[in-house]
Amino acid sequence: NAGVMQNPRHLVRRRGQEARLRCSPMKGHSHVYWYRQLPEEGLKFMVYLQKENIIDESGMPKERFSAEFPKEGPSILRIQQVVRGDSAAYFCASSPGGGDQPQHFGDGTRLSIL
């Protein structure tokens, strides 16, 4: 399966811990997007990355959240000192190029904060 791979599928953290979410884009895709889906809401854009570059992080909370897409390896969304309000489904999407090329989504990571 050459689709977008996210892991873990489910992640449970206690308040104050760190959460790391991983995303491997589809083969041949160099553009990665992270979205967050809060309960009963649609997905909201968080950040857009290309290899080794953050292109747009306008949807990311200013504190505790960071993202990277290194030259080798998956993209990582990192949430430090998690709080209850961080509980959500986090989806990664990838595309072969930028602009309005179709984005292919992974199955998401469901983060629960105890």
Added chain:
Amino acid sequence: GDSVTQMEGPVTLSEEAFLTINCTYTATGYPSLFWYVQYPGEGLQLLLKATKADDKGSNKGFEATYRKETTSFHLEKGSVQVSDSAVYFCALMFRDDYKLSFGAGTTVTVRA
């Protein structure tokens, strides 16, 4: 700002019934419009899209027509199946942009 408004759910139907999910948008300019489907426990899959006025997107028996005059992109299917039970999201994106703006989603349950 740009936004998408969808018909609130949940929607419950019997098999072979007709399905309509309303979607309207607010945007400056003419975005591309999309319907995504999310089956239980899975990520979003692109169902269909339309990039300009009067375009009709279709896939798996679903259709939606880009109506500029009413800023709408309603999703329809003539005869639903149990396997169509999912959450449906309407979304927009501008050309040369990359951010998808999603509606809140409509949960559809089809009963045998």
